[in-house]
Ligand code: SF4
Ligand code: SF4
């Protein structure tokens with residue numbers, strides 16, 4: 001592509017031809033504020049917060065869409081630029097509920113951060129405000145259009161990353177709002193509930209329903225982990241408060257998912273704290289008593305003392321009974337009477353060990369993996 005020489009705030013910079021002023025500034029750790037831009041999405045140029053001055057040009061230009069060129073001299077923080085950014089922020093704030101005290105996104109909201117940075121303290125423009133109802137009936141995502149700044153990050157995430165196009169902006173000007181499908185509810189649209197739109201929304205307009213009222217960003221520990229569901233191995237950030245997972249956030253450095261997830265990884269974590277979840281091994285009472293399997297039609301496991309009753313045991317006991325039974329089946333019915341099915345939820349090492357157990361301990365090649373089914 002070739003290199004281009006130019007300056008940002010007087011600093012001489014060389015960057016790849018074709019990159020935008022914002023991309024070049026990021027490479028040099030030069031701060032330019034953004035709202036609609038997101039490093040993982042194609043630029044849109046919708047919010048005009050990243051405006052910069054280019055020597056010799058009358059108008060201010062958005063750094064997120066303007067490409068660099070040879071000899072260009074860019075300024076990022078002059079009084080004129082700051083005034084223009086502040087004006088744009090005031091316009092956004094003029095149709096915003098300003099309920100940061102109770103907003104879920106407080107402390108994790110780009111609009112709030114920029115209002116603080118640009119000293120936007122009041123609603124300067126009187127006039128009509130929107131009062132949308134917050135009642136999308138889908139089970140996962142709260143949609144609060146009152147907090148939407150129409151940055152279109154969600155639209156791009158859904159279209160460019162997930163390839164679904166469930167979200168679009170309906171109507172124009174003051175009437176514009178984000179909507180789903182053919183202007184319906186989210187669960188009545190092609191939405192797959194991957195949560196990509198939530199991950200990139202810079203305000204509290206899209207928020208996970210499971211996380212509502214659960215805690216503030218500064219009250220949580222952020223723990224990076226691997227999704228427990230499938231072999232893609234997506235990286236996730238768990239937000240944990242009082243030893244409870246309250247939200248899943250994007251790990252943008254995850255090598256297999258780069259921050260994106262499917263519905264299971266983003267919203268399927270309530271099993272962790274579910275009261276029905278087994279956290280100790282259980283065996284049938286007749287196995288613990290070393291008895292033969294009783295007739296199934298007489299089973300009444302809800303009755304105390306019934307041989308089919310589940311009994312909580314330690315791992316050593318449970319694994320010992322399992323190993324004895326497997327060897328007994330092999331000896332009584334032959335190695336080929338048994339088959340093994342392994343899981344993409346296991347580590348590679350665990351799958352390898354299962355292969356050893358099947359072939360070398362039991363002596364069967366009847367071994368398969370859920371990823372092949
Ligand atoms: S949850 Fe995923 S599929 Fe649904 S609207 Fe958001 S990005 Fe699109
Ligand atoms: S819902 Fe969020 S991401 Fe989508 S346009 Fe509104 S503010 Fe932007």
Ligand code: SF4
Pocket residue numbers: 227228229230231232233234257260261262263264265266
């Ligand atoms: S987020 Fe979805 S795709 Fe990624 S590892 Fe989890 S289940 Fe698999």
Ligand code: FES
Pocket residue numbers: 033034035036037044045046047048049050051062063064065
């Ligand atoms: S960040 Fe550049 S126009 Fe929004």
